Amino acid sequence: MTQPVPTLKLFGQPAQRGRWFLIPLGMLILLCLGTVYSWSIFRAPLAAELGLSTTASLLPYALALVFYALLMPITGAYLPRLGSRRLTVVGGLVVAAGYLGASMANSGLMLALCYGVIAGMGVGITYGIPMAVVAAWFPDRKGLAVGTTIIGFGLSPLITAPLANALMQATSVRTALQILGIAFGLIIILCAQGMRFPPTDWAQMLPQTHRSTGAAHYPPSLLRSRSFYALWSCYALGTFIGLSSIGISGAVAQEVIGLSPAVAAASVSFFALFNGLSRPLMGWLSDRWPPRYVGMAMFTCVLAASLIMTTATLGDVAPFLVAFALLWFCLGGWLAIAPTLTLRFFKPADYAKNYGVVFTAYGVGALLGTLVSGQVRDRLGSYSALFYLLAALAILGIVLAATFLKPEPQTSTGVE
Structure with a gap:
């Protein structure tokens, strides 16, 4: 009973x-x-x-x-x-x-x-x-x-x-x-x-109106699912872009835009708000929007931010604030999107194990993003060139999300 x-x-x-x-x-x-x-x-x-x-x-x-x-x-x-x-x-x-x-x-x-x-x-x-x-x-x-x-x-x-x-x-x-x-x-x-x-x-045990209406069938194996590799790749790209941006925010503020160290530090605190507030918003949207649209929206924001920064010069404070707010927003967004889509694509009872595997994308993105952003600065003498790479990765992310970021056919809930 x-x-x-x-x-x-x-x-x-x-x-x-x-x-x-x-x-x-x-x-x-x-x-x-x-x-x-x-x-x-x-x-x-x-x-x-x-x-x-x-x-x-x-x-x-x-x-x-x-x-x-x-x-x-x-x-x-x-x-x-x-x-x-x-x-x-x-x-x-x-x-x-x-x-x-x-x-x-x-x-x-x-x-x-x-x-x-x-x-x-x-x-x-x-x-x-x-x-x-x-x-x-x-x-x-x-x-x-x-x-x-x-x-x-x-x-x-x-x-x-x-x-x-x-x-x-x-x-x-x-x-x-x-x-x-x-x-x-x-x-x-x-x-x-x-x-x-x-x-x-x-x-x-929940009232009928509060129960999940998701599909009851999921891929039998995480590592054999196309959805896993799509999610992992998008997550790795999102964290590569986000963590490389976070790591250079203060330096770009001072070296490219010409802000003082105190103002640069204050701008980082401002960006952190977007990183935090994006999480409940994108988690909520990931429950309601088709997954590919969520991923495409995130990478489109990155593309816009990167294009803004490719033309930013000394004194362009407003474009800098807009661009980096978007970049920090997108990193926070992916940290909510990835666990939500793990729950949506795969068996919820195995969530802890499954998300642990999906989360390896964060480690890869963090390590490569930190190394690549440092190499760009060391070899080219400026962070400005990095934004051309981020724009290219954003375009790749849009294509991946649009093409592959969706449930397996047997897990479809009618929202793709």
Whole structure:
């Protein structure tokens, strides 16, 4: 006999209402994890203290992104067996260990190991769990729910970077790392207590008007599905473009547009708002629009932004702000589109495992985007040439999305 929804409780409320508390819990976890993007706050003082070169001082951040991406598919595979709460606690402890280890590092190698490998692994272990839990509780609003949850990761630098800087000013960079490591570990462990999946028949327990109307048949194998390779390729292109743009925003502001360092820093905070706010919007649209239209819209924005920047010169502040707001918006958009389409294209019960594999596209895009943007600057002496490459990649993305980014024929919901 089907259990009535009101008898299932979550956070002391009927589950249909209580499930909304999972979103701010997930946002808080991801807010802690997103501090990995604030490495630039710690980099300069640690580099000066340890005598590190620019390349060596960037290694912890690069390794953090790589291990973050590597641990996602591993965690996804073990999540059903180990459970969401237990894995979230483990991830929180690993993140804390990475920050505490970094605070005691006496060499560049130890710093890279602690902040890059250990903290990066902690982020990778924990990152996908809140989204998997939220997606399971919201089969009727999965795009909006997941997109809203990951706002925490996108907006984290806006909150945690000033906090880290204030702690460093009041104490020292090492003490700041210790305080943040302990605080993040405790917050994640506490939030983990609410991270649990719904019963397997939860979707049927929802009122008829709130149930998902998606197809019941999905490709038997992720890696044999054309939709997977289309999504992976578009996601890799989107993250390549987005992360290479994010990495050079401040430098372009100063070198190409001629802004002061203070104004350049303020512009980056402005762009971060677009990166965060695009996530719930594009998650919501990914539930409602045909997938290929969502992908084409994102790459069209990139094309427009890149063309604007190919003609930008000293003093073109407004075009610069518009272009980079679009570029940051698109990166945030893909971080909501990819998990939503993973839920839409493939079996929702396997979401954690499937999205872990899809997320490897982020790691590839992050690594190649960072390397290529640096090589363009080193070889050509300016970032301006990079925007011609981004425009070409945007055109490629439009073609890929228009042609291939759609469900397999047997999974079609009538919206293609």
